[in-house]
Amino acid sequence: xxxxxxxxxxxxxxxxxxxxxxxxxxxxxxxxxxxxxxxxxxxxxxxxxxxxxxxxxxxxxxxxxxxxxxxxxxxxxxxxxxxxxxxxxxxxxxxxxxxxxxxxxxxxxxxxxxxxxxxxxxxxxxxxxxxxxxxxxxxxxxxxxxxxxxxxxxxxxxxxxxxxxxxxxxxxxxxxxxxxxxxxxxxxxxxxxxxxxxxxxxxxxxxxxxxxxxxxxxxxxxxxxxxxxxxxxxxxxxxxxxxxxxxxxxxxxxxxxxxxxxxxxxxxxxxxxxxxxxxxxxxxxxxxxxxxxxxxxxxxxxxxxxxxxxxxxxxxxxxxxxxxxxxxxxxxxxxxxxxxxxxxxxxxxxxxxxxxxxxxxxxxxxxxxxxxxxxxxxxxxxxxxxxxxxxxxxxxxxxxxxxxxxxxxxxxxxxxxxxxxxxxxxxxxxxxxxxxxxxxxxxxxxxxxxxxxxxxxxxxxxx
Amino acid sequence: xxxxxxxxxxxxxxxxxxxxxxxxxxxxxxxxxxxxxxxxxxxxxxxxxxxxxxxxxxxxxxxxxxxxxxxxxxxxxxxxxxxxxxxxxxxxxxxxxxxxxxxxxxxxxxxxxxxxxxxxxxxxxxxxxxxxxxxxxxxxxxxxxxxxxxxxxxxxxxxxxxxxxxxxxxxxxxxxxxxxxxxxxxxxxxxxxxxxxxxxxxxxxxxxxxxxxxxxxxxxxxxxxxxxxxxxxxxxxxxxxxxxxxxxxxxxxxxxxxxxxxxxxxxxxxxxxxxxxxxxxxxxxxxxxxxxxxxxxxxxxxxxxxxxxxxxxxxxxxxxxxxxxxxxxxxxxxxxxxxxxxxxxxxxxxxxxxxxxxxxxxxxxxxxxxxxxxxxxxxxxxxxxxxxxxxxxxxxxxxxxxxxxxxxxxxxxxxxxxxxxxxxxxxxxxxxxxxxxxxxxxxxxxxxxxxxxxxxxxxxxxx
Numbered sequence: 012x013x014x015x016x017x018x019x020x021x022x023x024x025x026x027x028x029x030x031x032x033x034x035x036x037x038x039x040x041x042x043x044x045x046x047x048x049x050x051x052x053x054x055x056x057x058x059x060x061x062x063x064x065x066x067x068x069x070x071x072x073x074x075x076x077x078x079x080x081x082x083x084x085x086x087x088x089x090x091x092x093x094x095x096x097x098x099x100x101x102x103x104x105x106x107x108x109x110x111x112x113x114x115x116x117x118x119x120x121x122x123x124x125x126x127x128x129x130x131x132x133x134x135x136x137x138x139x140x141x142x143x144x145x146x147x148x149x150x151x152x153x154x155x156x157x158x159x160x161x162x163x164x165x166x167x168x169x170x171x172x173x174x175x176x177x178x179x180x181x182x183x184x185x186x187x188x189x190x191x192x193x194x195x196x197x198x199x200x201x202x203x204x205x206x207x208x209x210x211x212x213x214x215x216x217x218x219x220x221x222x223x224x225x226x227x228x229x230x231x232x233x234x235x236x237x238x239x240x241x242x243x244x245x246x247x248x249x250x251x252x253x254x255x256x257x258x259x260x261x262x263x264x265x266x267x268x269x270x271x272x273x274x275x276x277x278x279x280x281x282x283x284x285x286x287x288x289x290x291x292x293x294x295x296x297x298x299x300x301x302x303x304x305x306x307x308x309x310x311x312x313x314x315x316x317x318x319x320x321x322x323x324x325x326x327x328x329x330x331x332x333x334x335x336x337x338x339x340x341x342x343x344x345x346x347x348x349x350x351x352x353x354x355x356x357x358x359x360x361x362x363x364x365x366x367x368x369x370x371x372x373x374x375x376x377x378x379x380x381x382x383x384x385x386x387x388x389x390x391x392x393x394x395x396x397x398x399x400x401x402x403x404x405x406x407x408x409x410x411x412x413x414x415x416x417x418x419x420x421x422x423x424x425x426x427x428x429x430x431x432x433x434x435x436x437x438x439x440x441x442x443x444x445x446x447x448x449x450x451x452x453x454x455x456x457x458x459x460x461x462x463x464x465x466x467x468x469x470x471x472x473x474x
Numbered sequence: 475x476x477x478x479x480x481x482x483x484x485x486x487x488x489x490x491x492x493x494x495x496x497x498x499x500x501x502x503x504x505x506x507x508x509x510x511x512x513x514x515x516x517x518x519x520x521x522x523x524x525x526x527x528x529x530x531x532x533x534x535x536x537x538x539x540x541x542x543x544x545x546x547x548x549x550x551x552x553x554x555x556x557x558x559x560x561x562x563x564x565x566x567x568x569x570x571x572x573x574x575x576x577x578x579x580x581x582x583x584x585x586x587x588x589x590x591x592x593x594x595x596x597x598x599x600x601x602x603x604x605x606x607x608x609x610x611x612x613x614x615x616x617x618x619x620x621x622x623x624x625x626x627x628x629x630x631x632x633x634x635x636x637x638x639x640x641x642x643x644x645x646x647x648x649x650x651x652x653x654x655x656x657x658x659x660x661x662x663x664x665x666x667x668x669x670x671x672x673x674x675x676x677x678x679x680x681x682x683x684x685x686x687x688x689x690x691x692x693x694x695x696x697x698x699x700x701x702x703x704x705x706x707x708x709x710x711x712x713x714x715x716x717x718x719x720x721x722x723x724x725x726x727x728x729x730x731x732x733x734x735x736x737x738x739x740x741x742x743x744x745x746x747x748x749x750x751x752x753x754x755x756x757x758x759x760x761x762x763x764x765x766x767x768x769x770x771x772x773x774x775x776x777x778x779x780x781x782x783x784x785x786x787x788x789x790x791x792x793x794x795x796x797x798x799x800x801x802x803x804x805x806x807x808x809x810x811x812x813x814x815x816x817x818x819x820x821x822x823x824x825x826x827x828x829x830x831x832x833x834x835x836x837x838x839x840x841x842x843x844x845x846x847x848x849x850x851x852x853x854x855x856x857x858x859x860x861x862x863x864x865x866x867x868x869x870x871x872x873x874x875x876x877x878x879x880x881x882x883x884x885x886x887x888x889x890x891x892x893x894x895x896x897x898x899x900x901x902x903x904x905x906x907x908x909x910x911x912x913x914x915x916x917x918x919x920x921x922x923x924x925x926x927x928x929x930x931x932x933x934x935x936x937x
Contacts, residue, residue: 108730169723177723179730193730259902260632260640266904267571267642267656353817354904439722440903441729441817 033219041210045128046138049208049310053132057288061303062317068286071277072104073301073319080147081105081404083291083301083319085276085284086188088350093271099281101291101301102188102351103321103404108179109147111230112166112195114203115175115214122198122214125162125205126231131402132306133320135409139228139399140220143209161206166195173198176237179441180449181357184349186299186321186405188273191353191441194234208310218457222396225409229401229450236449237438238456240431243339258433262443265346265425266355273350290322297368299323302406320406323365326397327410329447330362330384331455332417333393334428341428342455343380343420347445358437359445361426362413379423387415394454410447412454431455496682504673508591509601512671512773516595520751524766525780531749534740535567536764536782543610544568544867546754546764546782548739548747549651551813556734562744564754564764565651565814566784566867571642572610574693575629575658577666578638578677585661585677588625588668589694594865595769596783598872602691602862603683606672624669629658636661639700642904643912644820647812649762649784649868651736654816654904657697671773681920685859688872692864692913699912700901701919703894706802721896725906728809728888729818736813753785760831762786765869783869786828789860790873792910793825793847794918795880796856797891804891805918806843806883810908821900822908824889825876842886850878857917873910875917894918 058066058073066073073083084104089097114125129141146160165172175196182190205211212220218235221227227235279286283294291301300322307315332343347359364378366385394414422428434452437443444452521529521536529536536546547567552560577588592604609623628635638659645653668674675683681698684690690698742749746757754764763785770778795806810822827841829848857877885891897915900906907915 107733110730169727170720174719174723177719177726179726193726255902256637256640257633260637263640263642263656263904264632267573270570439718441726 034223035216038210038212038216038220042128042138045208045310049128049130050137051130051132051134051306051308054305055289056303056305056317058286058290058301058303058319059288060317061319062305064303064317064319066303066319069279071279073278080318083278083321084188085278085281086273086350087276087281088271088273090269090271090348092269093348099276099284100185100293100298100350101278101281101284101321103186103190104188105147105190105404107148109192110144110163110166110195111142111192111234112144112162112197113231113234114143114162114165115196115198116200116203116211117198118211118213123211124214124217125203125209126212126217127209129208129228130308130310131228132304132308132318133400133402133404133406133408134225134228135399135407136225139226139402140217140231141228142231142234145230161209162203165197165199165203166193169195169197172200176234176239176438178237178439180233180237180438180444181352181442181446182401183446184347184351184357186351188351189353190351192230192233194237196234196237215460218453218460221398221454221457222394224397225399227398227453229399229446232398232450232453233446235456236444236452237435239435239438240456240459243430243432255433255436258427258429261427262346262356262358269348269355271348271350271355297324297365299408304406320404321408322406323400323408325365325367327408328362328364328366328381328384328413329360329410329451330380330413330415331448331451332361332380332383332415332420333455334417334419336419336428339430340455340459341419341430342434343422343426344429344434344448346425349445352442354442357443357445357448358429358434359448360451363447383417384413384415387413387417391416393458396454398450410450412451414451414454414458431459497686498679501673501675501679501683505591505601508671508773512591512593513600514593514595514597514769514771517768518752519766519768519780521749521753521764521766521782522751523780524782525768527766527780527782529766529782532742534742536741543781546741546784547651548741548744549736549813550739550744551734551736553732553734553811555732556811562739562747563648563756563761563813564741564744564747564784566649566653567651568610568653568867570611572655573607573626573629573658574605574655574697575607575625575660576694576697577606577625577628578659578661579663579666579674580661581674581676586674587677587680588666588672589675589680590672592671592691593771593773594691595767595771595781596785596863596865596867596869596871597688597691598862598870599688602689602865603680603694604691605694605697608693624672625666628660628662628666632658632660635663638702639697639901641700641902643696643700643901643907644815644905644909645864646909647810647814647820649814651814652816653814655693655696657700659697659700678923681916681923684861684917684920685857687860688862690861690916692862692909695861695913695916696909698919699907699915700898702898702901703919703922706893706895718896718899721890721892724890725809725819725821732811732818734811734813734818760787760828762871767869783867784871785869786863786871788828788830790871791825791827791829791844791847791876792823792873792914793843793876793878794911794914795824795843795846795878795883796918797880797882799882799891802893803922804882804893805897806885806889807892807897807911809888809890812908815905817905820906820908820911821892821897822911823914826910846880847876847878850876850880854879856921859917861913873913875914877914877917877921894922 082104125143127141143162177195179191180194343361344358346356348356362380397411400408545567588606590604606625640658642654643657806824807821809819811819825843860874863871
């Protein structure tokens with residue numbers, strides 16, 4: 012490892028890369044250099060004047076004039092027995108399945124990842140680290156009229172290489188309607204040079220960069236989460252509480268029991284949503300706005316365009332409570348029902364909310380375990396960083412990522428202690444683990460990587 | 475095993491249970507006895523006079539007056555690049571997820587299954603063997619106004635027992651729109667007496683009954699297919715052609731590439747479908763009819779009712795080509811796109827068609843491998859029995875089930891050699907293996923069961 016080993020304390024900080032001594036200087040120079048040639052200038056514009064889009068105030072949906080890319084539509088969700096039984100909202104509809112792929116290669120025995128410095132209009136800080144390939148089908152069929160996608164052939168002809176991960180995974184089901192991307196990790200034995208704007212990073216170094224705010228992008232975290240965790244020690248007795256059969260049965264039971272349906276509703280008829288020239292917003296001021304932007308970009312396929320985006324209100328919070336059971340790390344996951352999921356529910360973080368929406372709530376009105384994670388002392392906080400959501404559709408939308416150690420708590424209905432290896436096994440398949448939980452799993456990979464190993468920090472094992 | 479071991483030759487026959495010496499007489503007496511008290515009388519009636527249903531000629535869909543149970547609706551399917559790119563058809567819409575459950579118990583070391591003799595209106599021969607529980611949600615919420623479902627608690631409180639299988643599996647995607655049932659096998663340690671119409675059968679005996687025409691029902695076969703096959707010998711090198719990662723990647727690639735969508739169309743506007751008083755039929759005379767029946771039943775929850783049903787034209791054919799690779803049985807599965815599937819495609823039989831529709835076809839017009847399976851000599855036919863489709867919705871609808879041994883053939887696009895253990899691993903999850911392939915897997919379980927072991931018959935291994 013070329014970098015110095017950071018102290019556990021350093022790992023706990025929301026750090027700014029610019030002044031951290033633990034960022035390898037070669038990476039820092041490359042990234043700062045990329046910033047000069049790869050950037051976007053983004054300007055908010057009235058919705059009705061988004062170039063290339065049909066965004067009239069009475070439009071049932073916001074659509075591109077080609078009918079491609081994506082659209083903003085209205086949906087009404089029915090979830091009988093849920094905490095809210097019916098609600099309306101706008102949602103991003105992008106039915107095609109894109110590819111998010113990281114090309115990896117073993118160099119001197121260590122896995123290296125080919126990462127891209129990419130500017131997206133929604134990024135709060137311009138440049139973030141993206142997978143080798145981040146391509147919608149429009150990208151590879153040429154609707155963008157842009158350049159061909161570098162390195163795409165390694166993923167489209169993945170059978171010629173070694174496939175470490177290849178499954179379709181959901182995006183956030185509160186913002187995207189049944190959107191999924193193909194998350195791929197492909198190992199090549201070829202010596203593949205890094206093109207301009209790309210860099211081979213040792214896996215340990217890349218995972219270490221997760222502790223800097225808004226540096227490793229959402230798509231990169233989604234794919235990194237699909238790296239398998241080492242298998243658990245020999246399985247517990249079959250049929251036992253912690254085995255895979257009961258875990259799958261728990262998911263099957265809930266997916267069979269819960270009925271959630273969505274129907275399309277024209278945007279102007281969404282209840283409790285209002286449109287003004289600049290945004291479609293909820294009357295409570297909560298949730299998110301649909302806004303319009305004009306983008307000028309250098310270093311990506313097309314130089315200037317307009318588009319609508321979703322801008323969340325307030326910084327989100329996503330958190331895992333973790334504990335050790337007989338020495339094995341366990342993560343408390345929660346079944347989450349979201350309207351955009353393909354299959355009823357997926358497993359999400361222990362806590363997921365926008366804390367400022369709950370400032371005046373008390374007692375049972377507060378999200379479960381919110382106080383547990385926000386009130387944890389520094390010795391129990393294993394990870395604490397603010398990371399960005401995907402900047403191609405989401406504008407300045409970010410979540411604080413917390414991993415907090417706790418004792419063994421009983422599981423309320425809908426919650427379950429699982430091991431990272433069990434979640435890895437689910438991630439070989441589609442639609443089991445939410446984007447937010449995957450993002451936290453990428454952070455857990457950083458904690459468990461031998462270069463850091465700070466999951467030891469607050470473990471409190473007998474010495 | 476109480477029964478005599480059948481000869482391989484006997485296993486090849488389409489047998490009628492009545493005169494077969496290999497049916498244990500205790501089972502035969504019980505089953506013939508049950509026939510006296512459990513039966514349905516079914517009469518075809520004009521669609522417009524199905525009791526309790528809205529089936530006017532101009533009805534956009536055929537619906538029950540309560541709005542429950544199921545409906546017959548019209549859909550238009552678009553499958554860009556498929557063999558047929560657009561088509562219309564009626565389809566059964568039953569969105570709720572029911573339970574198909576077999577309760578099992580070890581008696582003197584052998585697994586026994588609690589099976590039910592059940593009469594369904596569509597059964598060609600009245601009584602067939604069903605799972606312990608075969609319940610729609612309407613059954614357990616009481617919409618049927620019928621008796622409570624026996625043994626249901628073992629499945630609704632499965633966590634108190636040992637769960638051997640619990641996943642949602644599709645029904646036929648050409649007849650059912652996104653219908654799935656929860657397929658469960660639950661092992662109890664309790665001594666559970668068999669109620670009237672139920673019987674504990676040793677697994678070997680039950681599997682042996684699969685070789686009799688129309689005896690083991692579709693739902694029972696669906697659940698039996700979820701019994702795990704023994705794992706393969708230690709995995710081949712990771713990333714190899716036959717590993718699980720390439721198999722999953724093959725499915726992910728196709729599901730990401732293929733775009734298939736359905737939209738609702740009112741029944742009277744379905745192109746190429748016609749309605750006369752007795753049926754909705756395709757103008758070619760192929761595929762299936764939607765018909766109406768009046769049912770009088772004894773031995774089930776409700777004594778008399780009317781309903782629409784689907785009646786397929788001609789006996790279907792479903793077939794697996796199998797081969798041995800280095801001593802390990804392999805099955806040639808095919809990716810099938812059907813409009814009713816939840817997730818684009820599932821893995822189906824090597825061959826699935828209605829042979830009489832292809833009598834006048836020749837050369838490339840004939841389904842691939844159809845001649846290979848129909849032309850196989852008796853020494854290569856490991857299994858050959860006609861089995862019924864689900865008689866609650868499908869009227870006298872049956873398929874010949876063939877398992878044919880072959881040499882190792884190259885895989886055309888969309889086909890792949892897999893092991894039964896790999897298919898078992900997929901069956902722990904939902905929506906990977908079609909109903910027809912599961913039905914054949916149940917037959918493969920019969921061949922591989924130590925009580926029969928006739929997969930040896932035509933194996934032609936060096937002696």
